[in-house]
Amino acid sequence: MKSSAQNRIRSISYAKYGYYFILPFFIVYFIFQLVPLLNTFRLSVYGNGKTTEDFVGLQNFITLIAGGDSLPLQAQHDNLIRVLGNTLILWFGNFIPQLALSLLLAVWFTDLNLKIKGKTFFKIVMYLPNIVTAASVAALFLMLFSKTEYGPINSWLMDMGLKEPIDFIKGKWQSRGVIMFAQTWMWFGNTMIMLMAAIMGISPSLFEAADIDGANSRQVFTKITLPLLRPMVIYTMITSMIGGLQMWDLPYLYKQGQSWNRATETIAVFIYNHFHVIPQNYGYSAATSVILFFITSILGSFCFAMNADPEAKKKKALIKEAKRQAKLQNKSAFGGF
Amino acid sequence: MKNFKKTLALLAALALSATALYGCGETKEDTSSKPATDDTAATDDAAKDDTAASDDTAASAGDEDGQLTILCWNANDSQPMVDLFCEKTGTDASKINIKNFDVAGGGASEVYTQYLSDPDNDADIMFLEADWCLNFINDDAQTLPLSDIGYSDSDFNDIYGYVVETGKSTTTGALKGISWQAAAGGYCYRTDLAEKFLGVKTPDEMQEKVGDWTKFMDTAKALKEANGPAISATLGGVWQVYSGSRDSAWIDKDNKLVVDAYCTDYANFASDLWNNGYVTKVSQWSDEWKPLGQSDDVLGFFVSTWGFGDTILTGAAGGEGGATFGKWNVCVGPKEFYWGGTWLAPAARINNKELAKQFIDFFTINEEGATAYAEKQGEYMSNKKVMEAIINKGEYKGAPVLGGQNQFEVLNKVADGIDMKGKITPYDAIIKTEFSNAVQAYCDGTYSSVDEAMDAFKTGVASQVVDGINWD
The missing domain is CATH 3.40.190.10 (Periplasmic binding protein-like II)
Known part of the structure; x- marks a missing residue:
């Protein structure tokens, strides 16, 4: 016979304290993330400007995706296509050089044969831009690339013999180029560190074996490093893609005065402007967010599908086939009908 | 010892949640106090802090004692104005509550709308910037014509024409706002x-x-x-x-x-x-x-x-x-x-018309008040008579x-x-x-x-x- 005290002790569930501890996070998450998130979906089927209170069904989506007869409707559609294009251009333009640069540096820094001096120093220096906030980066680049003859880069270029100052701030490809460069500069250090971690995770015996077999460094890179790096490259790609599609800070801040640069307005800036600039068009803003959500999900799952190892796929198919055979055999073993 | 550790951990977690929620106290008291009351003593303290931090809003929400609430986006103008007003008219400073949203001018329209969407929030006078003042002036649910607080159009004969013109609703033509400045x-x-x-x-x-x-x-x-x-x-x-x-x-x-x-x-x-x-x-x-x-x-x-x-x-x-x-x-x-320039408009939910009128008077048609403010702040007032007097007096050298x-x-x-x-x-x-x-x-x-x-x-x-x- 157990005492009541013993019974009570047994019935104490310590698990509930765990829930208490994570409760604050969930409360904060619920109020500040989940509710606004669901509200975005709700707002996307409501009107704009003066009709924010009216339910309009899928009208916002139709307008944004297909346009319409009148100027305001067609303008929404044209703008969405434009900002979507801008976003993709800016993302590609910073992701590809960023990945190439970080991959090259990561391979160099992890190569034992190269014996680079001051590795830690370089790693820190290359990571540093990532610590600087985007606001400061934008201010810095605005100063450096100021479009008149008074800007440092332009005055230097003109000293070198350039006749007219280059408009780095409002020129279509010039401004895009500066933003791509700034994004690459900010993020290549971060990507490099991740790729280095992944390379160092590859068993050194593979590299040694390749060395003994007389593989040159290009062969080592294409046959060992790159295939084994794939999961990390895919991971980088997914995170960069999500970040790239939501790119807001630099494109928003890299402008002078009130005027917008239409060539660098990204989809996130478009959403922000509809939401915060008067008159507020909540409907379009929310509908664009929802469209962005679907684009991200589709591209994200596409990346995941790419990540699936073809070997593993083949193996899976083989196992399936074997099972099917076994089943058939079982059937025939019982004689069948 | 075990209990102590447990309490400590709980306190730490609660303190964390309290700090996470602390920031939102000032503008959105209700969302922050809800989760806070769910929990125990530690958060109660935080909740108290919250109410302390948002004292001004809490006080204004009830507003039974006839406080004049002024909505503005920074205190650069409102604070010296209120200071001078209280000094010259002998109004008790506690009767005026400056609701300063502390945002850039352009963002003020958005926070005003948010603030006014709660019918319990008090507002008597709104500061409206030239660029977007019509958003409120044209909205009869948000602002009142100046005639409703006791003005007639002829009261503003000394004010520069464009200042009066800009304060009129473009839909009804009613004069709903007036500026103390002329930003010529x-x-x-x-x-x-x-x-x-x-x-x-x-x-x-x-x-x-x-x-x-x-x-x-x-x-x-x-x-x-x-x-x-x-x-x-x-x-x-x-x-x-x-x-x-x-x-x-x-x-x-x-x-x-x-x-x-x-x-x-x-x-x-x-x-x-x-x-x-x-x-x-x-x-x-x-x-x-x-x-x-x-x-x-x-x-x-x-x-x-x-x-x-x-x-x-x-x-x-x-x-x-x-x-x-x-x-x-x-x-x-x-x-x-x-x-640019800032216009003063009486809010539709005004519950202190007398003091509001006195305040608007003081900086526009009250020559003594307008002169005092111009001299104190070096501001170019919208009252033509006052400005001409100042120019003629010749004390100000430019x-x-x-x-x-x-x-x-x-x-x-x-x-x-x-x-x-x-x-x-x-x-x-x-x-x-x-x-x-x-x-x-x-x-x-x-x-x-x-x-x-x-x-x-x-x-x-x-x-x-x-x-x-x-x-x-």
């Missing part, structure tokens, strides 16, 4: 450069040279031909003035956007200025803008009442004792214009950057000459921004023709104003 502006130019290149010695002579847009252009040309400076620092500055030259409203009677000869004229005018180097390629408000005042590349800036200090002109001169400090003069320029000229004499002429009658529409801020952006892009070469720029202008307006303008 003039053309400020370098006296040394003007004498060297144009042989101009006095502001009156300068006015002869830039009295209208044709003269302005001719002078700009003459300056360039003499290898002299650009006539204006930025195209943005020219637009600020040119936008005041429009004869008709941007939206016509059929509710259509008017794209007329004025638009193409300006586009051509601007591209002439731009491509011939009559203005520099620098953007207004960029880092390089003000230092132009110390180079010899620029003859003048367009400056409004509030811009004679560090904001524009003193900054451009390099500060006190700067390279060109004291070498500036001001004249009316090609066209009278005003630039901004030091002008080296002895009193800018008020010029600005008085400007403010008198501004005529806004019937030209104001609720979308002016958007329309003007889009138009000047389109013209700027045309100058930059983004659009190859004026027509293309005008199409971009229309599209730009249409994508922001989704209803309210007829496009057929």
